[in-house]
Amino acid sequence: MAKTQNSHPASAASPEAHRSIIEGRSDDPFAVLGPHGSGTDRTVTAFDPGAASLAAVARGTSHPLEPVEGAEGLFRGPVPDGDYTLRGTGPGGETWDVEDPYRFGPVMGEMDEYLLGEGTHQRIWQVLGAHVLEHEGTRGTHFAVWAPSARRVSVVGEFNAWDGRRAQMRRRGSTGVWEIFLPGIGEGAAYKYEIVGAEGQLQPLKADPVGFGSEHPPQTSSIVRDITGYGWHDQDWMDSREGRNGRSAPISIYEAHLGSWKRIAEEGKRPLSYKEAAEQFVDYVHDMGFTHIELMPVSEHPFDGSWGYQPVGLFAPTIRHGPPHEFRDLVDAAHRKGIGMILDWVPGHFPSDKHGLERFDGTALYEHADPREGFHQDWNTLIYNYGRIEVCNFLVSNALYWLEEYHVDGLRVDAVASMLYRDYSRAEGEWVPNKDGGRENYEAIAMLQKMNTMTYGETEGVMTVAEESTSYPGVSAPVHTGGLGFGYKWNMGWMNDTLSYMAKDPLYRKHHHHQMTFGLHYAFSENFILPISHDEVVHGKGSMLTKMPGSEAEKLANLRAYYGFMWGHPGKKLLFMGSEFAQPTEWNHSSQLDWETASKPQHEGIRRLVRDLNTLYRAEPSLHARDCEEDGFQWIEANDADNSTFAWVRRNFDASPEVVVVSNFTPVERPEYRVGLPAAGKWREAMNTDAGVYGGSNRGNMGGVTAKPGDWQGQPASATMVLPPLSTVILVREG
Template sequence: MTDTPAPYPQMPLSHETAQQIAQGALHDPFAILGPHESGGQVWVTAFDPGASGMEAVLGEDSYPLAPVEGAAGVFCGTIPERAPYKLRGTNASGDNWLMEDPYRFGPVIGEMDEYLLGEGTHQRIWKVLGAHVMECEGVQGTHFAVWAPNARRVSVVADFNSWDGRRNPMRLRGATGVWEIFIPGVGEGAPYKYELIGAQGQLMAQKADPVGFGAQHPPETASVVRDITGYGWHDDKWMTSRAASNAFDAPISVYEVHLGSWRRVAEDGNRPLSYKELAEELVQYATDMGFTHLEFMPVSEYPFDGSWGYQPIGLFAPTIRHGPPHEFRDLVDAAHEAGLGVIIDWVPGHFPTDVHGLAQFDGTALYEHADPREGFHQDWNTLIYNYGRAEVANFLISNALYWLEEYHIDGLRVDAVASMLYRDYSRQEGQWIPNKWGGRENYEAIELLQRTNIICYGECPGVMTAAEESTSFPGVSKPVDAGGLGFGFKWNMGWMNDTLDYIERDPIHRRHHHHQMTFGIHYAFSENFILPISHDEVVHGKGSMLTKMPGMEGEKFANLRAYYGFMWGHPGKKLLFMGCEIAQWSEWNYKDQIDWKAAEYHTHAGVQRLVKDLNALYRSTPSLYLKDCEPGGFEWLEGNDMDNSVYAWVRRGGPDDPPAVVVCNFTPMERNGYRVGLPKSGRWREAMNTDAEIYGGGGRGNQGGVEAEEVDWHGQDYSAAMTLPPLSTIILVHDAD
């Protein structure tokens, strides 16, 4: 490098501006830094606080840049033409380095993207925002873009610039509120954050990227550059045919999984399985058990393990706890190749207050409401999205589409929908703001959910959406054009609460609560229901499914087997949380794995075998699934025998499908000669008996089936006297002629 030149007296850079550069106070750095023409010359201004000298390099030639007095690290000088150049810096020790100048590159975001971002209608914001590994003007690097309309300055900070917010301030794209910069030489795996000067001139806590594709492992909080392009999917067959697997008339049996606690590796620090390991072990297990879908509790990056993912910060980043994004795709791809659909829990209802997250992102209530009566969840100490702001609604809708398109997810289960629908959710009088008509409905949230469903179903044919909605809000799973929210399915929380309350009671008292088991049929076809036995039922002191059951040990297992038989015979799709299928004694603990050792014992293995066989029977018997969501598929035979705690009903499929009859005995008394009406003559095969010895039961039953007699009973032309084992469910399927 040549000797450091004296400052040019004619340089087009005031000392005040140079000091703003050195202080990181420029609002529009691209107007000053990089190449600019002035007085018929091409001037280059550069900033590197670690340099004592700087020159611009064009090919074999170098051109010294003069230091600006009073602004350490700021250099300015001329080059002969406006052409690609590099910067060579030198420090006081004589070390030198060659680098590309980020400020010589033009904008990357196109005019149409800019327009749609500004309008809040860009359905695929992840294509523009976030950190994209790319080539720009023949140079490899990463393009960063973030929405922060009220910030005075936004910078990328990272290892490559010593986390110094003065060094890579970004370009503001007009009225969009989007800031961008292409930084050469940055690639896959680089941790980064954004440093912002807020609307009031305050230096903000460094923020993770709202549209970042990767994140550091908690408790570290930086985003990580991830190249999510170029994955080679192997699931074409599944993607073109999955609509049939997600349909209202399909057999849908969902295995809900918390990836961090399904199985752990004890010999390796009790770590959770990686996505790649899950792609082998979990997929094989769920397939062997006969489930049709896997549902993952939230996989979006989240800082606190104890939130189980329901307080996410990195909505566009699969959690690094199990591996990088491509490896999450490996898990989805493996599931699809095995014929399993993949559903993920999606959380648009709230977000945590962690300082590196969305809260007060640019110094203002940007993503949230400013008024805590609208913007703060008292139950969870979280913030509520401002659904009425176009850019925020677009952020969420785009995120839903992102998972469906980029990761081939087959369905979204939307968490805590009730908390979104009502402005007074879990609030006392005076703690909430009514809507424009003085009511409690949150119209902005309703519109968001409707738009999300319209776009997801429209852009990704064959997917499903499901709402966890705990109230009687009308039309959750009705089409938007019919006045509904547009979900494909709704979790039946009422059915779950009523039936669990019943089955937990001592059988001697069940006769007084008989209609808790029948009440669900009154509304069973008002929505497209999924019957959920989810993680929420086996945590926080509620006990496991087995410990909920009354009686001595053997009766507990019998009750649980009978309940599962009741559930699989009842109209509605099925969902079971991991560990419930092996009847583990302990309630779920997110810090440890399922009690797999329990499955080594006969009674636990019996329940596991029962769930597997129930899934097989369900999937192979159209009368048990085809009209899950239609009243024509169900008929009561006996719903009022409270003295005996017996229930019986018919399930029907298509006109040529053999009907099924489900009979439940929820007392510990064996009932011999109990007559049940049958809709057809001939033999009825005992396709399921939860008291079978193979399931850990007493082996009582009907020796494989019954023969219909021409005796009117239960409003049917035929009937049969049956043996109903104690605490059992029997499913009979008519043998076709």
């Protein structure tokens, strides 16, 4: 017996129903096409506009189908119960055999349908998108897409001559979801959705919002990718990562744009593949001592110049570096080296490319209809309608997707401030107040809270990070206390203040001393990451090296001192690629880093410094265990503006030795600088940014200092030390 039969209302055989098929405007093609009835009353109706004749082949016997009068390409006839295939014959006598997609029943289950309709399906990618599977004994691909206002949705591709009449989909009740199983379609097939909108207008062909793969830009089709069956080798990491991502862990992040880290000159300067990066890139990060990688967005995006921040395929790792399993190879390799993987995630906006989400079903489906709510003036992009439950669910499910399917350890959420405020970058009258007349975007706030609740609740040991540039309270506070629920927040204020200070001639730094100390007034109000990100080395801002004043040698010394200050300061660390070796030019996404300069002695010295700072940061709990807690920090000297010096102690309140950090931001050596210390005895000089191996002048303290009892600078002991010009010295108590 046939596994499924389609309903066959009387109207299904009407001329109007036939015309709706051949004109591509049917919202219920299964009522006309496929098998209907049973036994001797069973008939099959099929559509093949390229066929001169068509037959159904069942049990080895051919059953000719008769052309339907007045409906070119439509054929109908009796076929016995059981499976069958369609055999077409062309005008020239050529033949082909195909499976009839309309003989297959639905794939989606009732519970999936219910949860999708309710907007509470936590893992929509398991239902929507294109899934290679076996259905009713036949291998093929199941397609499902949300388009609630559409009159008709079809899957189109080379496999059906991009003809939207050939694979018209089944509407699933009131969910707004359309689905169809296409037998014989598998891995690598290019496809799009052809949609007729509510007013009968044919939309531009659309890529799959939940597609797992895409064509190489500038081509825009989705690609069927089977994302099942990957063999992970990172269980040791997965079992231990909760301790590696927490507030007491050493977290030092290497931020990178994979497309411009390194390129293969012999092959047209192409970027590394995921598999190549799994070796070269991961090995480099491991050698540099970073604990985590943060990749700028890898979700598929049409425009290279957006750096990934204008994504179209939120569920597709960009094909620029390889298919999904090869992206998993990169994550797996990082984990096997003990390195966490964080992805930039962009729920703040999306581009208006015609093949994307813009007016997906002919209506403002994912975005707001009102441009005062739905259009980003800064980026000429569209804004998600966070208040629509299905859109909120789409985004939250996407966050979970990367964490579960790709073992990603964290998500850094871009441009959170633009989401939190309705008047972000808008003049009076260009924005719509919330229901209480205020500027807060309640719906975006609720979406972020739901995302954090979901990700932390469903995936053990992950982190979320907010790039949030305002003083919005409780960004990293738990949701149940009214916070947004992020694990960490970028400390944009610290970054802006300290870089502003470092850009000044040392002669004038004493007048801006507070810029280096002000951050400690709020350093523990959130779980902060100190970010020196890509945003600081683009758009005419210069590189980290060129931000520093003075001669070339002074620039390098300033940068070394600043990195020492940063690694000794409370807060987790983030450094953008190229900054670790003081690249002299600002970042260019279309070419690789300046590796030739990186090999020069002075620049290799900076790289060695960063490596050693990472090593020291990981090795000394006092430098990381209380990064986010006020009692782990104490000023020793915060007011020596005349000498532009700073000193503080880091501690962990266990057997870990205290660590003291002393910075001198003038080009003047202080050969007998007296500094207060928390205890008498020997203090090891664990770091001196003026050391010769880093390119400095090798002035220092011969390995350490000895502190003697006696109150000084609020401490019970003190020592006289050599404080080199433009340097940071880090002392660790021995014993």
